[in-house]
Amino acid sequence: xxxxxxxxxxxxxxxxxxxxxxxxxxxxxxxxxxxxxxxxxxxxxxxxxxxxxxxxxxxxxxxxxxxxxxxxxxxxxxxxxxxxxxxxxxxxxxxxxxxxxxxxxxxxxxxxxxxxxxxxxxxxxxxxxxxxxxxxxxxxxxxxxxxxxxxxxxxxxxxxxxxxxxxxxxxxxxxxxxxxxxxxxxxxxxxxxxxxxxxxxxxxxxxxxxxxxxxxxxxxxxxxxxxxxxxxxxxxxxxxxxxxxxxxxxxxxxxxxxxxxxxxxxxxxxxxxxxxxxxxxxxxxxxxxxxxxx
Amino acid sequence: xxxxxxxxxxxxxxxxxxxxxxxxxxxxxxxxxxxxxxxxxxxxxxxxxxxxxxxxxxxxxxxxxxxxxxxxxxxxxxxxxxxxxxxxxxxxxxxxxxxxxxxxxxxxxxxxxxxxxxxxxxxxxxxxxxxxxxxxxxxxxxxxxxxxxxxxxxxxxxxxxxxxxxxxxxxxxxxxxxxxxxxxxxxxxxxxxxxxxxxxxxxxxxxxxxxxxxxxxxxxxxxxxxxxxxxxxxxxxxxxxxxxxxxxxxxxxxxxxxxxxxxxxxxxxxxxxxxxxxxxxxxxxxxxxxxxxxxxxxxxxxxxxxxxxxxxxxxxxxxxxxxxxxxxxxxxxxxxxxxxxxxxxxxxxxxxxxxxxxxxxxxxxxxxxxxxxxxxxxxxxxxxxxxxxxxxxxxxxxxxxxxxxxxxxxxxxxxxxxxxxxxxxxxxxxxxxxxxxxxxxxxxxxxxxxxxxxxxxxxxxxxxxxxxxxxxxxxxxxxxxxxxxxxxxxxxxxxxxxxxxxxxxxxxxxxxxxxxxxxxxxxxxxxxxxxxxxxxxxxx
Numbered sequence: 001x002x003x004x005x006x007x008x009x010x011x012x013x014x015x016x017x018x019x020x021x022x023x024x025x026x027x028x029x030x031x032x033x034x035x036x037x038x039x040x041x042x043x044x045x046x047x048x049x050x051x052x053x054x055x056x057x058x059x060x061x062x063x064x065x066x067x068x069x070x071x072x073x074x075x076x077x078x079x080x081x082x083x084x085x086x087x088x089x090x091x092x093x094x095x096x097x098x099x100x101x102x103x104x105x106x107x108x109x110x111x112x113x114x115x116x117x118x119x120x121x122x123x124x125x126x127x128x129x130x131x132x133x134x135x136x137x138x139x140x141x142x143x144x145x146x147x148x149x150x151x152x153x154x155x156x157x158x159x160x161x162x163x164x165x166x167x168x169x170x171x172x173x174x175x176x177x178x179x180x181x182x183x184x185x186x187x188x189x190x191x192x193x194x195x196x197x198x199x200x201x202x203x204x205x206x207x208x209x210x211x212x213x214x215x216x217x218x219x220x221x222x223x224x225x226x227x228x229x230x231x232x233x234x235x236x237x238x239x240x241x242x243x244x245x246x247x248x249x250x251x252x253x254x255x256x257x258x259x260x261x262x263x264x265x266x267x268x269x270x271x272x273x274x275x276x277x278x279x280x281x282x283x284x285x286x287x288x289x290x291x292x293x294x
Numbered sequence: 295x296x297x298x299x300x301x302x303x304x305x306x307x308x309x310x311x312x313x314x315x316x317x318x319x320x321x322x323x324x325x326x327x328x329x330x331x332x333x334x335x336x337x338x339x340x341x342x343x344x345x346x347x348x349x350x351x352x353x354x355x356x357x358x359x360x361x362x363x364x365x366x367x368x369x370x371x372x373x374x375x376x377x378x379x380x381x382x383x384x385x386x387x388x389x390x391x392x393x394x395x396x397x398x399x400x401x402x403x404x405x406x407x408x409x410x411x412x413x414x415x416x417x418x419x420x421x422x423x424x425x426x427x428x429x430x431x432x433x434x435x436x437x438x439x440x441x442x443x444x445x446x447x448x449x450x451x452x453x454x455x456x457x458x459x460x461x462x463x464x465x466x467x468x469x470x471x472x473x474x475x476x477x478x479x480x481x482x483x484x485x486x487x488x489x490x491x492x493x494x495x496x497x498x499x500x501x502x503x504x505x506x507x508x509x510x511x512x513x514x515x516x517x518x519x520x521x522x523x524x525x526x527x528x529x530x531x532x533x534x535x536x537x538x539x540x541x542x543x544x545x546x547x548x549x550x551x552x553x554x555x556x557x558x559x560x561x562x563x564x565x566x567x568x569x570x571x572x573x574x575x576x577x578x579x580x581x582x583x584x585x586x587x588x589x590x591x592x593x594x595x596x597x598x599x600x601x602x603x604x605x606x607x608x609x610x611x612x613x614x615x616x617x618x619x620x621x622x623x624x625x626x627x628x629x630x631x632x633x634x635x636x637x638x639x640x641x642x643x644x645x646x647x648x649x650x651x652x653x654x655x656x657x658x659x660x661x662x663x664x665x666x667x668x669x670x671x672x673x674x675x676x677x678x679x680x681x682x683x684x685x686x687x688x689x690x691x692x693x694x695x696x697x698x699x700x701x702x703x704x705x706x707x708x709x710x711x712x713x714x715x716x717x718x719x720x721x722x723x724x725x726x727x728x729x730x731x732x733x734x735x736x737x738x739x740x741x742x743x744x745x746x747x748x749x750x751x752x753x754x755x756x757x758x759x760x761x762x763x764x765x766x767x768x769x770x771x772x773x774x775x776x777x778x779x780x781x782x783x784x785x786x787x788x789x790x791x792x793x794x795x796x797x798x799x800x801x802x803x804x805x806x807x808x809x810x811x812x813x814x815x816x817x818x819x820x821x822x823x824x825x826x827x828x829x830x831x832x833x834x
Binding site for chain 2: 176177178180181182183184185186187188191195196199200
């Protein structure tokens with residue numbers, strides 16, 4: 001009678017809890033919309049990205065050009081859509097790289113301990129000592145600018161973050177009694193890592209992934225602004241803002257629309273990350289459930 | 295003062311849409327101890343916290359009335375719905391609290407003195423000097439050795455029992471009318487528990503404080519309480535003077551609680567098969583740990599000091615001792631979790647300590663381990679079927695998923711759980727059900743030796759009784775050999791054929807259970823036995 005399960009009626013599924021938060025729901029919807037728009041940019045863009053039309057240069061937003069035109073008369077809406085695609089592509093690929101490499105390094109270091117831990121983590125410490133953009137700049141400077149290099153640079157810069165998060169979570173999971181029991185049963189390390197460690201460290205990593213996607217967008221924009229990221233004639237949000245500098249007083253729309261695209265995507269990833277943290281972090285979760293029950 | 299110190303009427307607590315405490319009423323008389331007893335989830339802590347206005351759970355709402363007795367002709371103070379400011383004057387000043395874990399209830403960054411004087415300066419407007427004087431008196435009153443110097447220590451420099459003494463000193467600092475003690479001895483060893491029980495009894499007499507003592511342990515409540523309130527699932531099922539509750543319990547739940555608690559002399563295990571071969575023999579086992587403090591200093595803890603014993607096939611060796619006695623380290627050494635420094639251990643002639651590779655894997659199949667906490671011993675993200683199936687998969691005992699699922703269903707049946715539990719997650723199960731799953735997983739490989747490390751310690755008494763019964767049945771049916779580790783002498787007596795008593799790493803007494811309980815030889819064994827709460831209440 002009193003021997004009741006702890007997962008009682010107060011417990012709700014993570015999905016329902018996640019969707020019950022209006023901010024998370026809204027940012028999820030925005031991200032899906034952005035992804036669709038970016039994915040289909042080539043077809044839905046009203047005009048070509050490099051359709052120069054000098055007589056119509058620096059037109060303010062209008063029915064023909066919703067976001068206006070730039071100094072060469074190119075349609076800014078079309079360029080923003082295509083640039084968003086490039087931004088998302090860069091951030092997703094570079095974060096995926098960072099997750100795969102960083103989590104592998106972190107889990108091995110945390111689980112094995114000993115010299116592997118010391119060597120890997122000192123390398124990570126060294127990488128952390130550089131400001132993110134400076135390190136990315138150095139990598140781009142060595143390998144030469146371009147989209148692939150940008151992905152690689154951002155991926156390398158973000159790897160230590162994932163290594164640290166994965167290592168810290170692995171360290172706490174490694175000492176859990178259920179891992180000890182598995183070891184006493186003769187279970188191998190591969191089985192323990194894939195069945196017990198990875199599922200239990202996934203929560204913080206998912207949150208970190210969402211937040212890192214936001215930072216990757218910002219980093220890509222910054223590199224492109226400096227002329228080291230995506231190269232013209234392919235449009236990029238950072239480059240578009242750079243190009244607008246000379247026209248800020250003449251054509252505000254040239255800077256505002258690419259800037260707004262960055263803000264919307266970054267904000268949505270950040271809010272999604274916060275929402276995920278509320279649900280996936282057990283301490284925050286109690287608060288999220290209480291808010292819902294109130 | 296003649297009226298009750300605390301008068302609670304129709305107290306209800308709801309969290310969200312769910313009511314946790316359903317209309318409880320009770321009085322606490324001056325200089326009396328009210329014992330609130332109930333199993334986990336019965337709402338006993340929630341009741342005490344709500345009644346004293348200390349309920350601080352997001353979304354929890356208390357209703358009803360709880361009046362703290364009148365002082366000097368004034369009106370009683372209503373605590374439910376009182377302002378934070380009013381409650382601040384009451385907490386620490388008129389009501390003192392002692393909680394379960396003395397390790398986390400104290401601030402690790404402040405000296406003991408600072409923590410005792412804090413409430414004195416807040417509530418009694420004392421100066422530093424006066425407060426310090428009072429702190430020394432209090433430290434003396436709670437029996438802290440060498441109070442003047444001990445007051446300068448930090449919590450980590452004190453033992454668990456000393457920390458709980460400090461907590462009591464803090465609770466009594468302002469001479470409160472009421473002391474709320476919520477499982478104050480549950481985290482302590484049985485000998486320390488006995489000291490704290492005596493201490494609170496003395497202080498209640500000297501300070502004239504009323505006490506509400508909350509515990510899951512009916513035997514302990516029998517030693518401390520004048521009146522007993524029995525809680526079950528948020529309802530007060532019985533409230534009576536302690537003798538009545540023990541001698542003529544009215545509610546079936548109370549009778550069940552009384553019947554389920556393990557008692558010394560309460561029963562012996564079925565006799566073990568005579569002259570069975572020795573399965574496990576341990577000789578001169580020695581384990582040391584290097585412990586590095588945060589400051590970087592390394593000290594060596596000699597956890598197990600040359601312990602030797604033998605367990606015959608089909609019998610149970612009870613390993614008993616207080617926390618830090620090294621009994622879990624013995625289990626760790628035998629299961630490969632801890633590397634021993636010296637000694638040998640053999641399972642049916644096969645060395646257990648030095649094996650590596652394929653031989654190690656074969657050995658692991660012959661020994662299973664069941665741990666104390668049924669919550670943390672199961673991976674929260676793995677279904678029950680996967681948990682029980684893991685050893686089957688690792689040792690390739692079943693061909694194909696289908697056969698494995700059948701075997702899992704069979705094992706669930708063995709421990710008395712329905713087969714559809716295989717698709718559930720651990721959080722959907724109760725503590726007792728989870729421990730059954732742990733036992734099923736341990737049995738999956740058909741081990742020869744099962745090491746039970748405090749396997750029933752975190753279960754409620756009624757659940758514990760059923761799990762012990764299950765273990766005894768399994769031993770008879772499957773011919774299992776147990777190494778049964780526990781701090782609870784009554785449970786040890788009920789389960790073991792041989793008993794090994796450990797104290798700070800050494801074996802102090804190793805004899806057949808019947809002999810040991812009839813005539814304990816070592817003074818430490820006698821002290822342990824004397825500290826167990828008696829079957830009958832103190833006042834009888």
